[in-house]
Amino acid sequence: MSATAGELRCEGLGKVYPNGKKALGSVSFSIPTNGIFALIGRNGAGKTTLTRILSTILEPSYGKATIDGLDVMADATRLRERMAVVPQEGRTISWTTPTQMIGSYLMWRGLGYEESRAKAREAIAQVGLEKHADKLNSTLSGGMKRKVLVAMVIASDAELVFLDEPSTGLDPISRQELWNILTELGKKRFLFLTTHYLEEAEQIADRIGILNGGNLVALGTLPELRSKLQYTYSLKAPRGTALPTIQGESVTRRDGQVQIMTTEDEALAISKGLIERKTQFSVNPVTLDDIFHYLVAQNESAGGRT
Amino acid sequence: MGRVANQLLASILVNSIYEMKNYPVVLVNTVLSPLSFLILIFFVSDGKLLGDAIEGGLIMTMFSSGTSLQSDLSHYKNDFKLQDIVVGSPTIPGVYVAGMAISELLYSSPAIAILIVLFGLFVHATPLQVLGIAAVMVLMFLTSVSLGFALASISADIVQSYAYTRLLSTVFSTLPPVYYPITLIPLPFRYLAYLSPTTYASEIAQNLAGLLQLSSTMFAIDWVILLGLSAVFLWIGVRHARWREK
Numbered sequence: 447m448s449a450t451a452g453e454l455r456c457e458g459l460g461k462v463y464p465n466g467k468k469a470l471g472s473v474s475f476s477i478p479t480n481g482i483f484a485l486i487g488r489n490g491a492g493k494t495t496l497t498r499i500l501s502t503i504l505e506p507s508y509g510k511a512t513i514d515g516l517d518v519m520a521d522a523t524r525l526r527e528r529m530a531v532v533p534q535e536g537r538t539i540s541w542t543t544p545t546q547m548i549g550s551y552l553m554w555r556g557l558g559y560e561e562s563r564a565k566a567r568e569a570i571a572q573v574g575l576e577k578h579a580d581k582l583n584s585t586l587s588g589g590m591k592r593k594v595l596v597a598m599v600i601a602s603d604a605e606l607v608f609l610d611e612p613s614t615g616l617d618p619i620s621r622q623e624l625w626n627i628l629t630e631l632g633k634k635r636f637l638f639l640t641t642h643y644l645e646e647a648e649q650i651a652d653r654i655g656i657l658n659g660g661n662l663v664a665l666g667t668l669p670e671l672r673s674k675l676q677y678t679y680s681l682k683a684p685r686g687t688a689l690p691t692i693q694g695e696s697v698t699r700r701d702g703q704v705q706i707m708t709t710e711d712e713a714l715a716i717s718k719g720l721i722e723r724k725t726q727f728s729v730n731p732v733t734l735d736d737i738f739h740y741l742v743a744q745n746e747s748a749g750g751r752t
Numbered sequence: 753m754g755r756v757a758n759q760l761l762a763s764i765l766v767n768s769i770y771e772m773k774n775y776p777v778v779l780v781n782t783v784l785s786p787l788s789f790l791i792l793i794f795f796v797s798d799g800k801l802l803g804d805a806i807e808g809g810l811i812m813t814m815f816s817s818g819t820s821l822q823s824d825l826s827h828y829k830n831d832f833k834l835q836d837i838v839v840g841s842p843t844i845p846g847v848y849v850a851g852m853a854i855s856e857l858l859y860s861s862p863a864i865a866i867l868i869v870l871f872g873l874f875v876h877a878t879p880l881q882v883l884g885i886a887a888v889m890v891l892m893f894l895t896s897v898s899l900g901f902a903l904a905s906i907s908a909d910i911v912q913s914y915a916y917t918r919l920l921s922t923v924f925s926t927l928p929p930v931y932y933p934i935t936l937i938p939l940p941f942r943y944l945a946y947l948s949p950t951t952y953a954s955e956i957a958q959n960l961a962g963l964l965q966l967s968s969t970m971f972a973i974d975w976v977i978l979l980g981l982s983a984v985f986l987w988i989g990v991r992h993a994r995w996r997e998k
């Protein structure tokens with residue numbers, strides 16, 4: 447196949463919805479189609495739009511996207527053979543049981559009735575819902591329903607899996623369990639997921655993309671994103687805190703906190719000063735959360751948000 | 753072929769079998785609605801219009817497949833995002849919709865069975881005439897299903913879909929003379945009825961069963977128009993239904 451095999455590539459991809467809303471500016475990037483890719487960004491950043499375009503559900507307005515050399519527009523039929531999708535607002539069909547719902551999904555993928563049911567049961571057990579396998583979906587809790595949808599793609603043999611906010615609505619323990627399942631899945635398949643849990647991206651993703659206002663503001667492995675910043679420590683204090691002059695950079699986050707990105711030595715020095723003044727603050731090595739807040743604030747002050 | 757059969761069956765399971773299995777009450781409505789009209793017409797006409805009412809019941813059952821399909825598909829698309837899930841799978845739109853449409857027939861099957869028995873008992877037609885009537889029913893089914901799919905695929909909200917459903921049933925089933933002969937409608941209004949494909953369908957069916965006199969020219973014109981309208985609606989369904997969202 448072409449040089450683009452094993453790669454997901456977007457070139458100047460954009461979306462303007464029929465009502466005139468521009469949801470994606472001009473997104474260009476390329477990532478390998480293995481492991482786990484996590485897309486993060488604020489509400490309305492364009493994550494769902496991008497995910498739906500790549501999973502052949504939504505037409506882009508301009509630009510081009512290929513997965514393993516197959517164009518999402520022209521080669522959709524071939525891509526659909528290989529992909530599975532859980533939409534952000536996807537819901538289990540209330541009058542079916544998890545086994546019936548997942549079984550039917552596998553039949554839409556072309557499998558026979560018996561095989562589908564057997565695979566459905568296996569996947570249901572994998573997400574820990576075996577006790578609920580034959581109860582009506584309408585009687586399950588919100589988080590359980592979400593797990594049923596994840597089990598649906600686990601049960602399939604799709605190599606390209608798109609999950610739009612798979613962990614939303616899960617309790618902390620279930621979420622961790624899901625992350626373990628996804629990590630395992632990511633060893634054999636390509637997972638493209640969106641999330642609002644930055645620890646999720648940090649913990650399970652091989653690569654992370656940050657969207658803001660319809661534009662990709664950062665992309666890379668966690669160490670790569672960290673290195674974009676040249677600072678290793680993040681210090682946060684309430685809005686209005688009087689700060690010493692610093693060598694690092696400071697931004698005011700959307701949540702009102704002042705965030706300073708700095709070096710280890712300087713973080714230590716500032717901390718001492720703030721302790722003496724009995725000011726509230728926190729300091730930690732840079733996390734994805736810090737990078738996210740920092741890059742988004744920077745992008746927005748540069749007029750990135752429309 | 754086995755693959756397509758599995759995909760068809762998936763739509764049928766979700767849209768009818770599991771629904772009936774888990775909530776049997778849904779069947780009652782589909783039996784009652786075509787029969788209630790039939791009973792009404794039977795009493796009001798002193799039994800004279802029984803044949804028309806039986807054929808009307810059949811036509812309405814066929815046509816309501818499309819209206820039900822429309823609301824079911826909108827429900828799946830907008831409330832469950834099932835269409836997104838299926839678009840991103842190997843199933844093609846024609847197979848997805850065909851399975852869903854067959855489900856609507858399964859739902860109506862008790863009503864259809866009763867109507868066919870009544871037809872056998874009270875309407876006298878030769879095998880050729882029965883064949884003609886069956887063809888009319890198939891056309892009604894295809895027409896309404898195509899229209900239902902097209903409308904569902906452009907609906908963005910279940911509220912919008914309810915409006916489409918009501919519009920479809922008013923325009924195609926309440927206004928046209930489906931349960932009685934068109935000659936009962938006073939003249940200026942009769943032309944309005946000719947806007948609906950169900951009018952042509954019932955004229956043909958009533959004529960074939962000897963319930964309505966038509967000249968052979970009129971009969972031929974009815975067929976041409978019915979086939980033409982069906983083709984138009986099929987074309988709308990195939991060409992203008994949106995699988996991938998714009």
Ligand SMILES: Nc1ncnc2c1ncn2[C@@H]1O[C@H](COP(=O)(O)OP(=O)(O)OP(=O)(O)O)[C@@H](O)[C@H]1O
Nearest residue numbers: 463465467469487488489490491492493494495496
């Ligand atoms: N069908 C639509 N028609 C018009 N505008 C839309 C449509 N869908 C989304 N948008 C707009 O496009 C932008 C991006 O939306 P999108 O759903 O992609 O964001 P997101 O990053 O997934 O957000 P969230 O985290 O809230 O899920 C938003 O401004 C949204 O209002």
Ligand SMILES: [Mg+2]
Nearest residue numbers: 493494495534
């Ligand atoms: Mg979203």
